[in-house]
Amino acid sequence: MPIACFCRGLCCWCCVPRAFYSGPRRRGKFGRCPLNGWACMLVYLAMGSAVGSIAFWAILPDLYTQLLHSRLVLSQTAEGGQLSPSTHFWAHPPADTLMHFYMFNVENAANVTYLAAKPRVTQKGPFVVRVVENKRNLEFFEDDTKLRYRNYKTFIFDPEKSCKECQYNTSITQPNLVAIGALAKLKDFSAYNLTPVARKIIDYGIILLGETNFIDVKFGELMFDGYSEALLQAAHSPSTKLLSRYLNNGSNLFSFPLPESDTMAMFYKYNNTDDGEYVIETGKRDISQVGKIDSWSGLDQTLPMEWWSTSSARMINGSDSGAFQPPGDVNRSSVLNFFSSYMCRSFRLQYHSDSTIEGIPSLNFRVSGDDFGASGNSGFSSTNFVNCTLSGSKPDCSLAENLCHSCCNGSFVNGTYLLPAGMYPISCYPGRNKTAEFQLIYSAPHFAYSPPEVFTSVDGLSPNSNAHVAMSFDYEPTTGNPVQVRIQFQISVPIFRNRDLT
Template identity: 35%
Template sequence: MRIRIGKLDVFIVIAATICIVFGIVMWAAFSSIYSSLVIQNLRLSENTDTSLGYSAFQYTNPQVTNVMKFYFFNLTNPDEVKYYSAAPNMVEIGPFSVIESEQKKYLDFNGDKSQMFYQNYKKYILSKDYSCDECDWDRTLVFPNPPGLGAVGSMIDPQFKITRTGRTIIATALMILGEYPFVSHKVREVLFDGYEDALLSAAHSGFVTILSGIFKGDGGSIVPIPIPQMPKFGYFQGYNNSRDEEYWIETGKDDINQIGQVKKWAGITELPGSWWTGDHARRISGSDSGSFTQMHLDESSTADMFFSFMCRSFTKTFYKKDTIQSIPTMGYHIGYDEWDTTSDKNIGFRYRNIEKRNYFPDWPKCPPKGECHQAGSIECWKSENFCHACCDGSFYNGTYLLPPGMFPLVCYPGRLQPTPFAVVYSPPHFLFSPDEVRNPVVGMKPDPEKHEPMIYYHETYSGTTLKVVNRLQVNMPVIKSHDVPSSQNMPNVMIPLFWQEATPIYHQFIFNQVWLGFVLVPRLMTVLQFVALGFGLFLLALLFFLQLRKSKSSSVKPMRSSFLERTSNWLSSTTSNSYNSNQSGGLRRM
């Protein structure tokens, strides 16, 4: 049996081959081609005409509206706290909102384009749109006095070697200048505008400068304790229209999963030993404020981030999955473990507590002690040994350790300068701390939904950041000091000043581009792969069916022709025989 191939058969074979080859090639090659294109677009690059590549432009000119909401704690019973050691009664007011804008300037690349340099400039504009209806920027707050309390704390800091006579002189000066534990100022002054403080004004006055030059020489100061380098005091006074320190970061040229990694900050590769102790605490690791992360994220992924405004690095771990604008994302957070300075890993982040005050006498809760039989071999700095018979709870090495959920501010936020007064960071409302931290202050109501400190949501394939929530609380240690008359009856307590929530609102075109590039295109190509393979196989099946029909029809025709031929032959032979017999009969008659 012969198979006859027509033009239609050839067309079907060619079409089926093209579809199957296309499907197989796309199945095998699309992943690598797509990954290469994504990496090329993600990399921070500079074009031949020195203009910035797409990713670098977006990074240096963020297309977001960054809303910062401030919630202030207003102290309602300052006299009771000051004179009777009462528990501070804090009332939260807010949010008072600010629009922050950033621009990275003076960009430069190293020789092989593997690193990029920039300075990060920021502006802040007060906003009524995101503030509460009753939030008046001229509203008055009562809060702890940072310059005055900072001076009280510095008096007993061993590094300044202030004698008893020196402490008396400083205490007298504070009383004359009217530096009291609590002050009252407007919200706008407390936040950005700043307010006149007698201690700051005196320390920066021309009279003190002249005396310092006479007795201490150039660069010296007759004031024996550090004074903030600001003419006025405000939490963010002097930060508007200012910049962070300088950065050198990875562009992703050598390894896309290293994109954004900070290589140098303020010209250093690790943080000063006077800030933190130990290699882990001093590391500068990860991208700037968590801007970047690696590709191909899953629940086991982790990512480091360097947060200069908190003077340290963190590690993000999986939080939860979420879908944002129809885009699947992985959420990562700075969880409890990163805030627990009682753990072995975070020992370098512990608060020095040079004032040697027990701010939380009820922590830790330990059962009645037995007898100590092995004092020399117990490591009392470890949290699991706090309640050991040979240890003394949180008291270790002559001072008191702080509970989990807090660590000190060791520098001016974002600057390579040590802070002159004690400030402690924590999640809002002491979320990650035990009840013994919240109980001494009235008004703390932690809620994980509202106060989870830092959450980042990334598109899973590229790692593109699509949602960020940064929350942080600032607290001030208030101490009892017999050297300062106004602080003799104060409690030793950690008082919250304010907490802030920063949420970038991404412009819609960013979501559109991410959805198009990382949701629609992969799905479309997957569908095309199956459609091409399926259609190719369908064409082959169709060809087989057509050939089968042809073969059946061709086998029927020979059978019919042979039947007719036999019939014709029979008729022919019959006719021939009849004719021959007639002929022979006729001859015989003749």
């Protein structure tokens, strides 16, 4: 059957001879044609749509990725300098941030001091503190590829979320940070140019001032408000300066570093303050670098040598507190980095498991016990004044169970001794570019990452590998943004015998 077909643009139609078609007809430029001849045009349109759809879906992921990345760049509008939505939420996070403090109350302080008894503690908590964060003094520069800012924190005690017995004025028996720190400094007297006479004056002075290894102090005073400390008051007095002139070669009698104030608290004068100036990448030049720290508190990606003994330990890696990870590059084989100014160092996160947070598919990453403590990185070792003369067979100090052995010189690295696994010393004032002047140790709660010799040395500790995970981050892998962060750690005061002091 002869059929005549005609096309113009996207319009095509076909006509058949009258003898072969008796249906309705229409008149056009090319004669009378059957109305259903337009079906050919629909076929061509369908084929064109299919090809277009395939092409569209082929390029859609790239378009979506480009659009998403453009939204993740830290930026501001050209007119008026208003922050983009994502930048605004980062600078003024709507997240509910709570700090839960659990305090160990020493029940047998007198027996520990005078009879060398094993410490017995009970846990009190939580004392809940709400944290409000605001990033201020934002300044974009270098064609908006870098951003300078300061992160201010406000701490507000929340009595309703705290336990019934956990009030701001609740008294707790705690180690005396100042006295114990001073005694530790006296042990290393040669490093501070202390004469024997000066050492004796400080030794007896600590006794005369009524300083003991443990004190009763209120929660609010210990953490934020501060409490009067006799040793600090004496150290800053005019009388001490006069004695220093004649009895310690003209140097300050307290030639070792002491807090500048005569008031002591863990976070004294921290409220509504920042933790130093940050300079970070905005992601405009390379989205995989968004949030990466270029400098912190005037330090260009390297912490002071006084803090850590190796270059790898001193590196400032990743973003501030893990707020950013490379978008689209967070997967189960990723090793992620972040820097914590309050913990004076960088950490590595490794994949742990898949998770779902508020319906959002996520990947859970954690800091391993080896990376958290000094055993995985000798740069986080601490000065340990205890030594011994080996006799008999030497233990294998490469084994974790022998690291606590009193004669394990295998743990002697770079002129000092490694702490047991799962802990490291505080080297700076939390959130400050300033070397710490006190003896404290960070660890997982209840020494969960440490060998039994550590947590069994204190009655009342019950480490749990599931409940006491130190650092856990859940990231949405496409954006690299955290959807849940859980950080918990323990601060301990090292106490050791010193037979050279009273």
